[in-house]
Amino acid sequence: MIEITHLFSALGDPTRFAIVTKLLRDGAQPAGQLQSVAEMSAPAISRHLKILRDAGLVHQRVAGQSRIYSVVPAAVQAIHGWTMDHETFWTGSLERLEAALEEHDKS
Amino acid sequence: MIEITHLFSALGDPTRFAIVTKLLRDGAQPAGQLQSVAEMSAPAISRHLKILRDAGLVHQRVAGQSRIYSVVPAAVQAIHGWTMDHETFWTGSLERLEAALEEHDKS
DNA sequence: AATTTATTTAACTGATACGTTAATTAACGA
DNA sequence: TCGTTAATTAACGTATCAGTTAAATAAATT
Numbered sequence: 001m002i003e004i005t006h007l008f009s010a011l012g013d014p015t016r017f018a019i020v021t022k023l024l025r026d027g028a029q030p031a032g033q034l035q036s037v038a039e040m041s042a043p044a045i046s047r048h049l050k051i052l053r054d055a056g057l058v059h060q061r062v063a064g065q066s067r068i069y070s071v072v073p074a075a076v077q078a079i080h081g082w083t084m085d086h087e088t089f090w091t092g093s094l095e096r097l098e099a100a101l102e103e104h105d106k107s
Numbered sequence: 108m109i110e111i112t113h114l115f116s117a118l119g120d121p122t123r124f125a126i127v128t129k130l131l132r133d134g135a136q137p138a139g140q141l142q143s144v145a146e147m148s149a150p151a152i153s154r155h156l157k158i159l160r161d162a163g164l165v166h167q168r169v170a171g172q173s174r175i176y177s178v179v180p181a182a183v184q185a186i187h188g189w190t191m192d193h194e195t196f197w198t199g200s201l202e203r204l205e206a207a208l209e210e211h212d213k214s
Numbered sequence: 215a216a217t218t219t220a221t222t223t224a225a226c227t228g229a230t231a232c233g234t235t236a237a238t239t240a241a242c243g244a
Numbered sequence: 245t246c247g248t249t250a251a252t253t254a255a256c257g258t259a260t261c262a263g264t265t266a267a268a269t270a271a272a273t274t
C-alpha cells in the first residue's frame with residue numbers, strides 16, 4: 001500500500017526531490033546518471049533511491065549491471081488526488097477573496 | 108517564499124498530516140482542539156504547528172488567549188500545481204497501460 | 215581468469231527531529 | 245489582583261536521518 005505521508009516524507013528531502021524531478025524531466029535512467037543532481041557519493045544517492053523505492057515513488061528495473069529508475073505514475077497521481085480531495089477549499093478566486101477579507105477583519 | 112520541499116517535508120510527518128487534515132475537514136480552529144489528533148502533549152503539538160507555519164502551510168490568527176489555525180489555500184494549491192506540471196506523465200489510461208506493458212516486457 | 219564498471223550494503227559519525235517535563239507569557243474571570 | 249486557562253518557549257534525552265569511506269556483489273570487458 002502506498003501511504004501518502006510516505007510520499008510526502010520522501011519528497012521532503014531536496015536531494016530526493018531533485019532525483020524525482022530529473023526522472024520526470026528526462027525519463028527513466030540508471031542510478032549513475034542520477035548522481036549528478038547533488039555533489040554526493042554514490043552510496044548516498046543509492047540510499048536515497050531506496051527510500052524513494054520504499055515509499056513507492058520510483059520503480060527499479062534491472063538491466064545488466066545497471067539499475068534503471070523511473071517515477072511511478074500512480075504515486076504522483078496519489079498526491080494529485082489528495083489535493084483534489086480538498087479542491088473546494090483552495091479553488092475559486094471569489095471564495096478565496098471573501099475568506100481573505102473575512103480573515104483580515106478578524107485579525 | 109513557499110518552498111515546495113518544505114511543504115512536502117511538513118506533510119511527511121503523520122501528526123502534522125493529521126493536523127492539516129483536521130483543519131481542512133473542520134475548518135479553522137484553536138491549537139487546543141488540534142491536540143486531539145494524537146496522544147501527545149500540548150508543547151509537542153505547538154512545535155508541529157510552528158513547523159507547519161514556517162513551511163507556509165498554515166496561518167495563525169490571534170484571538171484573545173487562543174491561536175486560531177487555518178490551512179493556507181495557496182500552499183495546497185502549490186502542491187496541486189506541482190502535480191499538474193507533470194500531468195502528462197501520469198495522466199491518460201492508455202499511455203499508462205502502454206508504459207506498464209513496455210516496462211513489463213523489459214523486466 | 216583477472217579487471218573494471220555499476221551499484222548496493224556495512225559500519226560508523228554528526229546533525230536533526232521529535233518527544234518529554236518544567237518554566238514562561240499573556241489574556242480572562244472571580 | 246490572584247488564580248486559571250491557552251499556548252508557547254526552554255532544556256534535555258533518545259532515535260532517526262543523512263552523509264562518509266570501506267567492503268561486497270555481480271555483470272561486462274580484456
